[in-house]
Amino acid sequence: MKLMVIGGGGREHAIIKKLKENPAVTEIYALPGNGGIAADATCVDIGAKDIPAQVEFAKANGIDYAVVAPDDPLALGAVDALTSAGIPCFGPDAKAAVIESSKAFSKDLMKKYGIPTAAYATFTDAGSAEEYLDSCNAPIVVKADGLALGKGVIIAQTIEEAKGAVRSMMEDKVFGASGDKIVIEEFLTGPEVSVLSFTDGETLVPMVSSMDHKRSGDGDTGLNTGGMGTIAPNPYYTEEVAARCMEEIFLPTIRAMKAEGRPFKGCLYFGLMLTTEGPKVIEYNCRFGDPETQVVLPLLESDLLTVMRSTTNGTLAETEVKFSDGAACCVVLASKGYPTAYEKGFPITMTAEAAAHTYVAGAARKDGRLVTNGGRVLGVTATAATLPAAIQEAYRLAEGVTFENAYCRRDIGQKALAALEG
Numbered sequence: 261m262k263l264m265v266i267g268g269g270g271r272e273h274a275i276i277k278k279l280k281e282n283p284a285v286t287e288i289y290a291l292p293g294n295g296g297i298a299a300d301a302t303c304v305d306i307g308a309k310d311i312p313a314q315v316e317f318a319k320a321n322g323i324d325y326a327v328v329a330p331d332d333p334l335a336l337g338a339v340d341a342l343t344s345a346g347i348p349c350f351g352p353d354a355k356a357a358v359i360e361s362s363k364a365f366s367k368d369l370m371k372k373y374g375i376p377t378a379a380y381a382t383f384t385d386a387g388s389a390e391e392y393l394d395s396c397n398a399p400i401v402v403k404a405d406g407l408a409l410g411k412g413v414i415i416a417q418t419i420e421e422a423k424g425a426v427r428s429m430m431e432d433k434v435f436g437a438s439g440d441k442i443v444i445e446e447f448l449t450g451p452e453v454s455v456l457s458f459t460d461g462e463t464l465v466p467m468v469s470s471m472d473h474k475r476s477g478d479g480d481t482g483l484n485t486g487g488m489g490t491i492a493p494n495p496y497y498t499e500e501v502a503a504r505c506m507e508e509i510f511l512p513t514i515r516a517m518k519a520e521g522r523p524f525k526g527c528l529y530f531g532l533m534l535t536t537e538g539p540k541v542i543e544y545n546c547r548f549g550d551p552e553t554q555v556v557l558p559l560l561e562s563d564l565l566t567v568m569r570s571t572t573n574g575t576l577a578e579t580e581v582k583f584s585d586g587a588a589c590c591v592v593l594a595s596k597g598y599p600t601a602y603e604k605g606f607p608i609t610m611t612a613e614a615a616a617h618t619y620v621a622g623a624a625r626k627d628g629r630l631v632t633n634g635g636r637v638l639g640v641t642a643t644a645a646t647l648p649a650a651i652q653e654a655y656r657l658a659e660g661v662t663f664e665n666a667y668c669r670r671d672i673g674q675k676a677l678a679a680l681e682g
Contacts, residue, residue: 363403404439462577562579
């Protein structure tokens with residue numbers, strides 16, 4: 261089979277490496293891929309949002325199945341276009357992808373169908389939003405409605421800071437059109453859990469839970485990033501919590517989307533907060549999370565391509581989806597200065613052992629060498645029977661990767677270990 265994976269980050273590298281395990285796969289094309297992905301797939305210089313070119317490439321190269329991984333092309337209708345051209349796809353169509361591309365839509369959906377989430381209000385002008393904030397308590401959360409590369413959420417510690425966030429989004433357009441509408445919601449507290457799930461619109465199968473580490477510095481200090489590391493499973497996500505989430509959140513969401521005429525197929529990501537009142541939804545994503553994918557897929561024992569095709573064909577209920585009982589840890593190596601200003605172009609060296617456990621996010625090929633080309637450069641993932649062993653092994657493997665200006669958090673997984681011990 262010839263496969264096409266749209267996207268070019270660490271998530272896509274993890275998906276591609278897992279898809280390669282199927283012996284029926286003869287060729288994988290990555291559009292556009294990156295310098296590291298080139299070791300595992302044929303990279304094609306077609307952008308993730310260039311849907312007409314993707315369709316033409318798929319038809320010209322006899323693609324049997326396509327995986328649309330990032331949020332932008334999903335929201336723009338890549339699955340719709342490819343499906344219309346006769347190319348079966350993994351991922352939701354644009355009508356279903358709105359669950360991520362519009363925060364206002366997702367909040368209204370949860371309110372309508374009684375799915376637990378934070379109290380909120382939606383605004384289309386800054387004046388009304390600021391007036392509303394005068395009646396609120398801090399901290400409070402301000403979100404741009406549309407997609408903003410995971411950066412459109414501000415947790416304001418004061419009401420004045422919240423008003424500043426409103427003005428920057430709605431008047432200064434720091435997130436472009438994504439900030440034309442905003443959502444202001446109450447600040448929830450409790451352990452955070454990420455749960456990715458496979459769904460064909462009827463059946464939903466949760467994957468292993470995970471814990472992301474968003475802040476740039478140890479001890480959850482510094483700026484928010486796209487993710488500095490992950491562990492799986494998340495010790496806060498007990499069997500009791502999982503059962504409650506399935507009954508109160510996961511299945512109601514799938515049923516709600518179907519009732520709205522937007523059946524969701526693909527990977528639906530649940531960002532959860534375990535509050536004193538029970539689990540609540542912080543956010544939905546319409547695709548695999550990054551870097552959660554880098555710890556979840558290595559624990560998948562079933563064939564990924566078979567599972568993906570079952571979501572497309574509506575046969576997930578008859579398909580085995582099995583995960584290891586072990587644990588995984590991913591440590592992200594980033595460029596010094598990320599998530600603000602950083603330099604690029606530094607050569608990357610890796611031991612063969614480290615390379616086998618590395619998912620490349622921001623790297624390019626220059627004169628035959630792999631060089632840094634992004635803020636988050638790569639993630640090193642280890643699996644083991646226990647979480648402490650997986651964490652130790654991930655850091656050991658990370659020592660086999662070097663590039664100038666590299667930095668990583670040294671405490672990935674420590675909060676999870678404390679929960680296990682507590």
